Amino acid sequence: MSFIASSAPLLFFDSGIGGLSVLKAVQAALPNAPIVFAADCAGLPYGTKTEAEISVRLPALLGRLVERYQPRLVTIACNTACTIALTHVRAALDVPVVGTVPAIKPAAEATQSGVIGLLGTAATVRQSYVDKLYADHAPDMTLLRHAAPELVSAAEAKIRGEPVDPAVYVRAMAGLIDQPDGARLDVVVLGCTHFPLIEDELRAAAPHVKFVDGGAGIARRVRHLTKDQTWPVDPEEATFVTTGPVAKLNALLPALSGFGLTRIGSL
Numbered sequence: 001m002s003f004i005a006s007s008a009p010l011l012f013f014d015s016g017i018g019g020l021s022v023l024k025a026v027q028a029a030l031p032n033a034p035i036v037f038a039a040d041c042a043g044l045p046y047g048t049k050t051e052a053e054i055s056v057r058l059p060a061l062l063g064r065l066v067e068r069y070q071p072r073l074v075t076i077a078c079n080t081a082c083t084i085a086l087t088h089v090r091a092a093l094d095v096p097v098v099g100t101v102p103a104i105k106p107a108a109e110a111t112q113s114g115v116i117g118l119l120g121t122a123a124t125v126r127q128s129y130v131d132k133l134y135a136d137h138a139p140d141m142t143l144l145r146h147a148a149p150e151l152v153s154a155a156e157a158k159i160r161g162e163p164v165d166p167a168v169y170v171r172a173m174a175g176l177i178d179q180p181d182g183a184r185l186d187v188v189v190l191g192c193t194h195f196p197l198i199e200d201e202l203r204a205a206a207p208h209v210k211f212v213d214g215g216a217g218i219a220r221r222v223r224h225l226t227k228d229q230t231w232p233v234d235p236e237e238a239t240f241v242t243t244g245p246v247a248k249l250n251a252l253l254p255a256l257s258g259f260g261l262t263r264i265g266s267l
């Protein structure tokens with residue numbers, strides 16, 4: 001393995017700020033890791049895009065990011081991007097890439113009733129990648145899927161400190177519970193990285209349900225892949241870059257600084 005400088009960052013990528021839910025888990029596991037978080041705010045939301053659009057957009061953007069920041073590892077903190085384009089991205093980059101895909105395996109382990117739900121974007125819930133996760137990890141169970149694009153905007157609004165109508169969360173949970181077998185639903189996969197940011201609100205809408213997401217598993221994977229590497233004793237400020245206008249980030253700055261993301265720029 002080639003030498004990796006202790007200053008080499010971990011690069012996180014999402015369409016917006018949803019990936020902060022993954023960053024949080026990784027920062028808890030690797031507190032001294034230098035961080036660059038890239039948000040494709042100009043491309044948000046991914047959930048309403050076509051497979052072709054995402055497959056073209058992702059490798060190009062990540063190629064530029066890797067060239068600029070020379071990360072030791074890339075985490076694509078976006079289920080939509082990964083269920084569509086993880087293979088293309090891995091083929092295009094020569095650094096390790098950790099993906100985020102719906103946590104169907106942990107959900108299958110946690111359910112008592114055998115009925116699990118998946119909340120994701122419209123693009124994620126229709127992917128054959130999800131069919132494969134279901135076939136591999138929960139073949140004898142019932143998987144209910146519901147696309148909840150409203151929750152992406154709700155999470156973005158919450159992080160900007162804006163009020164969100166709680167009916168949004170009730171509607172999203174009803175999208176699962178009102179399906180046949182939905183009354184037996186006991187575990188829901190938060191299959192979009194924006195959704196753990198609004199887990200408390202979703203729990204208030206459906207208190208009997210357990211929610212699972214991929215954050216902890218990704219943190220374990222990143223720690224494992226970097227286990228022989230060194231980290232700075234005193235890392236520099238973490239960087240947040242956007243593909244959109246930096247001025248549009250003003251309302252996000254307090255939340256970003258909570259993650260140490262105080263160096264703000266554009267891609």
Ligand code: DGL
Pocket residue numbers: 014015016018019044045046047048077078079080081121124152191192193194
């Ligand atoms: N955070 C993203 C995900 O995990 C998608 C949000 C969007 O851009 O629609 O799927």
